Amino acid sequence: EGDVFKYYTDGEWKKSASGKSVAIINPTTRTTQYKVQACTQEEVNKVMESAKIAQKQWAKTPLWKRAELLHKAAAILKEHKAPIAECLVKEIAKPAKDAVTEVVRSGDLISYCAEEGVRILGEGKFLVSDSFPGNERTKYCLSSKIPLGVVLAIPPFNYPVNLAVSKIGPALIAGNSLVLKPPTQGAVACLHMVQCFHLAGFPKGLINCVTGKGSEIGDFLTMHPGVNCISFTGGDTGVAISKKAGMVPLQMELGGKDACIVLEDADLDLVAANIIKGGFSYSGQRCTAVKVVLVMESVADALVEKVNAKVAKLKVGPPEDNCDITPVVSESSANFIEGLAKDAKAKGATFCQEYKREGNLIWPLLLDNVRPDMRIAWEEPFGPIVPVIRINSIEEGIHHCNASNFGLQGCVFTKDINKAILISDAMETGTVQINSAPARGPDHFPFQGLKDSGIGSQGITNSINMMTKIKSTVINLP
Ligand code: G3P
Numbered sequence: 150e151g152d153v154f155k156y157y158t159d160g161e162w163k164k165s166a167s168g169k170s171v172a173i174i175n176p177t178t179r180t181t182q183y184k185v186q187a188c189t190q191e192e193v194n195k196v197m198e199s200a201k202i203a204q205k206q207w208a209k210t211p212l213w214k215r216a217e218l219l220h221k222a223a224a225i226l227k228e229h230k231a232p233i234a235e236c237l238v239k240e241i242a243k244p245a246k247d248a249v250t251e252v253v254r255s256g257d258l259i260s261y262c263a264e265e266g267v268r269i270l271g272e273g274k275f276l277v278s279d280s281f282p283g284n285e286r287t288k289y290c291l292s293s294k295i296p297l298g299v300v301l302a303i304p305p306f307n308y309p310v311n312l313a314v315s316k317i318g319p320a321l322i323a324g325n326s327l328v329l330k331p332p333t334q335g336a337v338a339c340l341h342m343v344q345c346f347h348l349a350g351f352p353k354g355l356i357n358c359v360t361g362k363g364s365e366i367g368d369f370l371t372m373h374p375g376v377n378c379i380s381f382t383g384g385d386t387g388v389a390i391s392k393k394a395g396m397v398p399l400q401m402e403l404g405g406k407d408a409c410i411v412l413e414d415a416d417l418d419l420v421a422a423n424i425i426k427g428g429f430s431y432s433g434q435r436c437t438a439v440k441v442v443l444v445m446e447s448v449a450d451a452l453v454e455k456v457n458a459k460v461a462k463l464k465v466g467p468p469e470d471n472c473d474i475t476p477v478v479s480e481s482s483a484n485f486i487e488g489l490a491k492d493a494k495a496k497g498a499t500f501c502q503e504y505k506r507e508g509n510l511i512w513p514l515l516l517d518n519v520r521p522d523m524r525i526a527w528e529e530p531f532g533p534i535v536p537v538i539r540i541n542s543i544e545e546g547i548h549h550c551n552a553s554n555f556g557l558q559g560c561v562f563t564k565d566i567n568k569a570i571l572i573s574d575a576m577e578t579g580t581v582q583i584n585s586a587p588a589r590g591p592d593h594f595p596f597q598g599l600k601d602s603g604i605g606s607q608g609i610t611n612s613i614n615m616m617t618k619i620k621s622t623v624i625n626l627p
Pocket residue numbers: 307308434435436437587588589590
């Protein structure tokens with residue numbers, strides 16, 4: 150009680166002059182678990198200034214030294230996986246085992262950034278002029294990648310640590326400095342993660358972490374003239390940020406309505422297992438979750454039966470007990486999910502399980518016979534509810550998938566590889582998984598959304614490249 154976690158800038162942990170704090174509500178107990186500083190705009194200005202100064206030096210630090218520090222941070226992060234995972238359990242109700250996995254995955258991601266960075270940033274290009282019409286061989290062009298400057302990183306609540314380091318790792322290896330604005334739910338896990346970078350011995354001001362109310366510092370941060378790049382993961386806020394941001398490169402990973410297209414020849418046991426994993430892991434609170442199943446009518450009954458048998462086995466309860474289904478992040482999120490379920494009920498969807506909710510805990514629910522006039526056919530529940538739409542042709546499935554405003558990932562289940570490739574080509578999504586549920590990882594794979602699902606591509610290599618600019622020097626011979 151009373152203890153407020155400090156924010157981090159200039160290599161120090163500080164209290165905000167505002168004297169105010171932001172409460173983090175534990176989704177399970179629905180009481181205040183932690184408090185963080187409510188930073189002011191003035192403090193943001195100072196943070197930006199520190200980041201700007203530190204970056205200049207960092208850009209001159211040899212690449213191998215930057216890599217060495219990142220490897221160190223990765224090792225420290227992994228050593229401290231237990232207390233960080235504990236925060237994830239309390240702040241975002243992530244099942245205990247998954248919380249540990251998130252931290253370990255983050256350590257691996259940082260190390261991979263270091264390795265990938267020394268390779269791709271250690272190479273430049275050399276061009277000669279005489280390949281372009283009218284030119285003699287009198288100009289030599291040397292080009293290499295230089296950092297952008299200050300990167301503003303805004304991760305979402307569902308992977309506060311992992312989606313923070315997926316921005317921090319590439320930014321730092323490429324020679325940028327960082328201002329991190331953690332999500333409120335997950336802020337304390339982020340602060341612990343930042344402490345691991347602190348212990349690794351990064352220079353003062355290079356990494357900064359400001360906490361506070363979106364209404365006070367949100368726009369102020371994203372529209373700040375000191376920001377040279379924004380990497381954001383989250384929902385609709387990303388669209389608003391894109392409209393307001395200045396002339397800086399944007400990396401946006403927003404929502405998804407990932408479709409799972411099931412053909413008649415699919416291995417239905419495999420499909421059912423992937424609907425469970427894809428639709429219900431972390432209670433559906435993943436942008437890459439399976440958010441609509443489009444199954445051929447002839448195999449729909451059999452598939453629904455198999456999925457229902459598995460839903461019945463899901464453990465529902467607190468994250469501390471490693472339950473499969475845990476409370477969703479907030480009361481308003483639970484209310485939104487409930488609204489989608491009620492709408493589907495009113496419009497005649499088949500409830501394969503009884504709808505049940507206690508506080509923020511919503512029991513897993515498969516909705517069969519969903520039709521396009523129901524909200525759940527199009528909207529992202531970000532909760533443990535999976536709609537099934539029965540289709541009579543592959544075209545119908547592709548059509549539904551492509552009618553969505555989102556285009557993050559999708560998946561198709563069939564034993565016919567030719568059909569799978571044709572369907573993948575026809576689906577307007579950033580990635581299509583053949584015979585597996587959508588997923589971002591492994592973290593060096595390209596990860597991108599089409600349409601409203603995002604701007605740019607992530608994945609370690611793409612993020613490093615995105616956080617650099619090309620600089621050329623041309624030698625003009627007489
Ligand atoms: O929702 C965030 C998104 O990046 C999902 O990641 O690893 O669950 O596919 P993942």
